[in-house]
Amino acid sequence: MRYSALQVLRNGLTGNKSWKQAWRNPEPKPQYDVVIIGGGGHGLATAYYLAKEHGIRNIAVLERSYIGGGNTGRNTTLVRSNYMLDGNMSFYSHSLRLWENLEQELNYNVMLSQRGLVVLGHSDGQVEALARRGSMSIMAGDDGVLWSREECRAKMPYLNYDDPRFPIYGALMHHRGGTARHDAVVWGYARAADALGVDIIQNCEVTGFKIENGKMIGVETSRGYIGAGKVAMTVAGRSGQVAEMAGFRLPIESQVLQAFVTEGLKPILPTVVAFGMGHFYISQSDKGGLVFGGDLDGYNSYAQRGNLPMMEHIAEAGMALMPMIGKAKMLRSWGGINDMTMDGSPIIDRSPVENFFINCGWCYGGFKAIPGSGNVFAHLMATGNHHPAADKLLLKRFETGNLLDEAGNGPTPNLH
């Protein structure tokens, strides 16, 4: 059933009885052309673009839990393209352009809201670095506008401009950045992929691989063996463990990143705001809650919860930037597990095992990458060539020295 305003009206008037299940719940077949491990945004988007753009429709997406229950449902829903390194810029720019047409593409309301993303500068030097970043975004085909202190004050009167340690000198506005509804993105891709014949198999955990002569031929799962022409891994957070089953190591540590939401408030925060001192960023959800986050806890973790020191640090940063948030009550906090790579950038590539493709290392930037990641990963799997927008996100860059280290921190995953 195609969703439309007319359908909403018709169903609204007839008791909402004719809505259909959004995707099937099929039994796994013994053999597929492509098996994708991980039914999050990246896996479902990969399946969708393989079916839509490359005509490969005999695909299974294996999800060990339920659709929307993983990291796609545990992030702070930001969408942006304001990176600076060649290789990252082209990729995130490609992804943002796909976001902008995603609702029409999927016939699903992902509630993309390009409300703008503001990065603040707190010294002359930092504002000049923002000017450089904005100029590079413009050259990459994206956008950036430098706001003076006065413009910031006129548009965001609720920030603390005269904090003695971190006065606000200016900001870089990325107008096409914003937020999207995280669950809707996976649901939309799941429904659209299913409509093209992709089997989405939930509660199906991969427990091992069948590899013969260095070539992947199938996966062992909690629901039995499934043969595969090609296997793809889109399990960011757990990539190290899946790679271990396939017999190789990755340049990744899994670490926990916390996020927080306050009680629902009336609209007060029209854009996304990122503090330039300390790592703190905040936006307001459509339900009214202030959603905010900051740095990683900084140690290896699979626990999906963080500890108090980072929570305090982020609350302090928030209070320094926007003292009014001290009046709001914090409703919930949670932790998501991130694949932190050794240079802070993702990996979309072949692996040491033939016919096994890897898509991992999303650090804390996986959500905004979903459309682009699925699109370029499908291109790689179907054509055997890297998509021009993602031809530098290679596994071998750690060997060749072509690292994509935006922050220049070296092989220290907890600092990226």
Added chain:
Amino acid sequence: MRIHCPNCGPRDSREFHYRGSAELIARPVPDADQATFLNYVYLRDNPAGPHRELWLHDGGCRSWIVAERNTATHELLSTQLAVDVKRGEA
């Protein structure tokens, strides 16, 4: 999360800095081949469960510590001074 420093006893994790897998203690010889250094500098086991890792007690005695910690629960299983681990291996 508290970390039991062999010198100072159980201390708040805020006193420590994390440096990753304890395999970093075993630095390859300077003329080791590229594959060995790739493995040492970049590749990790990244287990969900017991993990041997390095913490620097820079807010205390400033010793490097090898802790075994469960990454699935954050439970600290054991700690040793890194210098003792290094001597034990030599």
